[in-house]
Amino acid sequence: MKSCYFIIPLFILPILTCHSQIELSKKGQEYYYSNPIITGMNPDPSICRVGEDYYLVTSTFGFYPGLPIYHSRDLVHWKLIGYGIDRPSQLNLNESEGDKINLYAATIRYNKGVFYIINTNTGRRHEDRNFVITATNPAGPWSEAHYIEGAPRIDPSLFFDDDGKVYYTGNDTAANPVFEKQRNIWMQEIDINTWKLVGNKVIVVDPGNYYKGLVLSGKENLLLDFFEGPHVYKKDGKYYLLISHGGTFWEHAVSIWNSDSIFGPYVLDNKNPIATNRDFSHNSYIHHTGHADMVETQNGEWWMVLLGTRPYGGDFTNLGRETCLVPVDWSGEWPVVNPLGPVGRIMPIHRRPNLPNHPWEEKDIRDNFDTKKLGLDWNFMQTPKEVWWHLDAPSGKLKINLRPEIIDKNVNPSFIGQRQAHKNFTAITKMEFIPKVENETAGMVITRDVSNQFQLVKTLKNGAEYLQLIRKEVVNDKIELIIAETQVSSKALYLKMEALEQLFTFSFSEDGKNWKILAKDQDGRLLSNALGIGRFTGTFIGMYATSKGKESSNSALFDWFEYSGF
Known part of the structure; x- marks a missing residue:
C-alpha cells in the first residue's frame, strides 16, 4: 500500500465525529495510528529505547506519584508500569521552607544497564532543584534524588557521549537579555558518580544573537521566545541540539541545531522550526505541539514524541497537554518531521512505525x-x-x-x-x-x-x-x-x-x-x-x-x- 497522509482510504476514516477522539477501524489500525498516543494529562514526553523496548516519561507538576513511566513495544500502544517519584523521601521536601512537589519536564535515558531520569522540582526554593534518580528496572524502584548544585532553571537533559563523558543541558535566563522572554541554552560536563558539574558552563545557543538578524532576514518564524526542553543527539559524527520554543501554547514549536563539537558552535537548520502546528486554525484537531524528544528504532527509523492538545468547544483544552507521535526522516543531514506531508506538521493520523503490532491487555473500566x-x-x-x-x-x-x-x-x-x-x-x-x-x-x-x-x-x-x-x-x-x-x-x-x-x-x-x-x-x-x-x-x-x-x-x-x- 502506498503511504499517504492527505488521501486516507475510507476504511480507516474516524468512526466518530471530528470533534471526538479519533479512532480507526480494526483494518485501519494495521497501517495507521491516531494521535494522541497517550491521552489525558501527559505533557513534555521524553523517550529512550532498550533493545526492542521503549520507555517514556511525562510531567506531573503538583500531582503524586510523580513522573509516570510508560512502556511500549511498537511506539503506538503504551502501558503505565510505574512512577519515578513514589516516595516522599525522594524529594526531601521541607514544608517549613515552603517546599512543594511541582515536577516539570523530565528526560529519561539509558546507559550501560542503568536508567536515568533528570528532572526539576520548581516547588523547592533552593537553587539545587534539579535532580537525578536512577533505576535498573524502569518500573522501579527508583533511587533517592541526587540534587545537582549550580544547575539553575528548568528542563535538564543528560547526554552520554561515545567517549564515556556525560553532559548536562538546560535553559537559563540571560544575564543581559536582548528581549524580555529570552532563555539561553547551556551545557556542562557532569560526573555521574558524584553528580557534580565539571569544568565550565557554556552557553551553546543564545537566541539574543539571532534576534536582529532573523528579523531582518525574514526568519521571524523561528520564534525566539522561551528556548527550553533541550536534548542532545549524536549522528554521523555530528552533535544535534533539539530545542522547543515559542511558549507551550498556540505558538509552540521545535527547532534543531548541529555542531562538530559538543560545545559548539551550533548552526541552525535553515528550515527551522522543524515541527509545529502553530499556523493551523485553532479549530484544528491537534495544537500546542512542541517539547519534543526523538528515538531511533531497532529498524533504523526515527520518530519524535511531543506534546499536543485537542481543543474543543472553542479554544478550550480541558484534557491538558497529551503525548503525540510523528515520523521523522533523518536520511540527510537534518531530520525532516512528517516527511510525507504536510512537512513539519503533526496530524491526527499517521502511518504506523515499522514495528510488530503490540497492544496491551485492556484495563477494566x-x-x-x-x-x-x-x-x-x-x-x-x-x-x-x-x-x-x-x-x-x-x-x-x-x-x-x-x-x-x-x-x-x-x-x-x-x-x-x-x-x-x-x-x-x-x-x-x-x-x-x-x-x-x-x-x-x-x-x-x-x-x-x-x-x-x-x-x-x-x-x-x-x-x-x-x-x-x-x-x-x-x-x-x-x-x-x-x-x-x-x-x-x-x-x-x-x-x-x-x-x-x-x-x-x-x-x-x-x-x-x-x-x-x-x-x-x-x-x-x-x-x-x-x-x-x-x-x-x-x-x-x-x-x-x-x-x-x-x-x-x-x-x-x-x-x-x-x-x-x-
Whole structure:
C-alpha cells in the first residue's frame, strides 16, 4: 500500500465525529495510528529505547506519584508500569521552607544497564532543584534524588557521549537579555558518580544573537521566545541540539541545531522550526505541539514524541497537554518531521512505525478496590504525609478519612483521582457516607486545579442530608456557587458525572437502578480556565472527602469507581 497522509482510504476514516477522539477501524489500525498516543494529562514526553523496548516519561507538576513511566513495544500502544517519584523521601521536601512537589519536564535515558531520569522540582526554593534518580528496572524502584548544585532553571537533559563523558543541558535566563522572554541554552560536563558539574558552563545557543538578524532576514518564524526542553543527539559524527520554543501554547514549536563539537558552535537548520502546528486554525484537531524528544528504532527509523492538545468547544483544552507521535526522516543531514506531508506538521493520523503490532491487555473500566494497593492510574494532589486512605477496612472498599484540608487550597486534600482522558466520558461511583456535622462533605470532584472544579458531594444542612452540585471557578475573583441541591435519605449513594464534550450532566441514584438528574448541560469550559501552574496540567476526576478546616473521625467508603470514555 502506498503511504499517504492527505488521501486516507475510507476504511480507516474516524468512526466518530471530528470533534471526538479519533479512532480507526480494526483494518485501519494495521497501517495507521491516531494521535494522541497517550491521552489525558501527559505533557513534555521524553523517550529512550532498550533493545526492542521503549520507555517514556511525562510531567506531573503538583500531582503524586510523580513522573509516570510508560512502556511500549511498537511506539503506538503504551502501558503505565510505574512512577519515578513514589516516595516522599525522594524529594526531601521541607514544608517549613515552603517546599512543594511541582515536577516539570523530565528526560529519561539509558546507559550501560542503568536508567536515568533528570528532572526539576520548581516547588523547592533552593537553587539545587534539579535532580537525578536512577533505576535498573524502569518500573522501579527508583533511587533517592541526587540534587545537582549550580544547575539553575528548568528542563535538564543528560547526554552520554561515545567517549564515556556525560553532559548536562538546560535553559537559563540571560544575564543581559536582548528581549524580555529570552532563555539561553547551556551545557556542562557532569560526573555521574558524584553528580557534580565539571569544568565550565557554556552557553551553546543564545537566541539574543539571532534576534536582529532573523528579523531582518525574514526568519521571524523561528520564534525566539522561551528556548527550553533541550536534548542532545549524536549522528554521523555530528552533535544535534533539539530545542522547543515559542511558549507551550498556540505558538509552540521545535527547532534543531548541529555542531562538530559538543560545545559548539551550533548552526541552525535553515528550515527551522522543524515541527509545529502553530499556523493551523485553532479549530484544528491537534495544537500546542512542541517539547519534543526523538528515538531511533531497532529498524533504523526515527520518530519524535511531543506534546499536543485537542481543543474543543472553542479554544478550550480541558484534557491538558497529551503525548503525540510523528515520523521523522533523518536520511540527510537534518531530520525532516512528517516527511510525507504536510512537512513539519503533526496530524491526527499517521502511518504506523515499522514495528510488530503490540497492544496491551485492556484495563477494566471499573476499579473494585479489591487489591492491596491503589492502582497505578490513581493520583493525589501534592504529596501525602500520612496515610488517610485504606483498602482493607473493610476489604473490597476504599475508605477515605475526612480531614481538615480543602481541595481548593495548595495542600494534600483527601482526594484520589485519575486523568480525564476523553472528551466524552461517564464516571460513576458508589459511596457510603453519613455526615455527622455540617462541615463534613464527601463525594466526587472533577478538577483542573485548585480553583476550577465541579463538586458532586453529600453534606449536612439544617440537620438534613443533601446532595449538592458546587461549581468553583476563578475569573477575576473566586466564584463558588451551589448550582443544584436535593435532599437524600439513604446511606449509600450512586454518583454519576457525564460529559458530552463541554456539556456536563450530574446524576445520582439511591438504589443503583433509578437515576435522577441533579443538573444537566453545565458548561465544562471552566475546566480549561486554569490559572498559574494549572495551565500546564489537565483535568482529574475522582473521590473526595473533607471536614473543612476542622478535625473529624468520620470517613467515606467507596465500593467501586468506574470510568469510560470515547
